[in-house]
Ligand SMILES: NC(=O)C1=CN([C@@H]2O[C@H](COP(=O)(O)OP(=O)(O)OC[C@H]3O[C@@H](n4cnc5c(N)ncnc54)[C@H](O)[C@@H]3O)[C@@H](O)[C@H]2O)[C@@H](O)CC1
């Protein structure tokens with residue numbers, strides 16, 4: 367599903383109105399109708415509606431909703447929180463129509479005295495995508511009143527976005543409405559997907575307000591949200607006559623003394639991810655500990671000790687030539703020669719590869735800017751790892767996660783999976799995707815190792831790197847969500863998540 371910014375919505379609206387002849391008032395009427403329908407569905411029997419209208423077209427939608435709710439015979443209190451001179455022509459016309467139908471607008475002080483309770487609905491039409499600075503004055507009072515009325519038992523329905531939310535980022539620069547539901551228009555907004563916006567918006571629905579497909583097509587999509595059906599479509603069903611070779615062979619370079627669990631979880635992720643055959647390459651003393659309880663996995667001992675380096679290239683390359691994909695990184699022993707070894711392994715084998723954790727740190731250890739990798743590589747950094755690769759601070763990486771993921775994919779020439787709350791997957795020349803699955807319970811040791819193994823399994827199964835990365839990130843988050851339902855976010859272990867991948871496949875194979 368495509369995600370839009372406020373600026374993109376304005377460009378689409380302008381195209382629809384100015385070039386395709388769709389009357390702006392018709393769009394506003396449909397927007398207000400969608401709000402009125404959602405408000406009726408949210409209200410209790412006989413519930414009243416308190417409609418709070420601000421200074422822009424968002425307020426215009428509110429005036430339409432108030433008129434339609436009143437016409438449906440429901441009790442409506444209409445609050446006009448901005449002077450009429452501030453309204454644009456469409457919103458002003460809708461206000462006049464509401465007044466002509468007998469609605470009398472009240473002011474901000476009256477809202478301060480308003481009361482509401484269970485069954486009532488507050489319609490928040492104070493700010494939409496036009497918010498340009500933190501709310502203040504009567505408009506901020508409106509936001510505060512919505513909060514007070516919600517505490518008293520009313521439900522809050524946000525029009526387009528919760529008022530006070532920055533529609534492009536999901537940040538709230540000042541006071542912001544907390545909604546139970548949000549009806550957004552035409553396209554899903556970015557700010558409704560990222561935190562805290564995703565939390566403040568409640569349940570979000572996208573209403574079709576009749577924007578012509580030609581207007582939507584005129585403004586290219588720059589970000590998308592991976593839905594369940596889209597994720598599932600990335601992973602082909604297994605043929606009925608498949609054998610283990612078809613499901614792919616994976617070589618994982620993982621684990622070291624003290625980090626045998628990272629290798630175990632990586633292999634577990636790969637096996638639960640459906641790989642046909644999986645090998646763990648590691649130092650001899652690591653193998654028995656890492657593969658305990660994993661009889662399905664095979665092993666490749668890398669003789670010697672200490673960090674991975676030049677002398678490991680020959681055995682790794684030989685093993686790599688016999689598999690379909692590689693994973694490198696979880697818990698590997700890292701030294702100055704590890705980065706060059708991994709680059710050499712990828713270049714000489716030509717196999718698609720997931721690079722995670724200390725493989726990324728090993729690349730970052732090299733002096734100067736980190737140069738491009740083969741296009742079939744998939745990097746799965748958390749913000750700290752990406753910051754090291756890009757020679758930036760973590761705050762820089764996190765400031766605009768989408769932009770960082772896109773820029774790093776371009777600079778590194780391959781797929782980048784920027785992990786965190788709302789993982790972003792980017793690849794050179796592709797529209798980036800946001801992954802909506804997952805929960806804070808996954809912020810626990812080992813879940814990244816599971817993702818690396820799972821991504822490797824999908825790569826080994828022949829799925830293209832960008833598709834494998836997106837499907838794996840989605841399924842990983844979904845498995846985390848399913849496991850957290852049973853164990854709680856607090857109780858969730860990385861191994862629980864790996865096993866819950868089986869439940870995701872049950873959903874997908876239905
Ligand atoms: N044709 C269109 O453009 C349509 C727009 N629609 C609605 O219009 C909204 C966007 O309308 P607008 O661009 O008018 O923006 P808003 O309705 O979000 O209003 C913001 C208004 O308040 C002002 N403002 C911004 N921040 C402020 C602050 N902190 N304190 C005081 N005033 C502030 C802005 O200058 C602007 O006039 C959408 O969210 C959607 O609800 C819908 O009616 C569908 C059609």
Ligand SMILES: [K+]
Nearest residue numbers: 493525527529
């Ligand atoms: K709003």
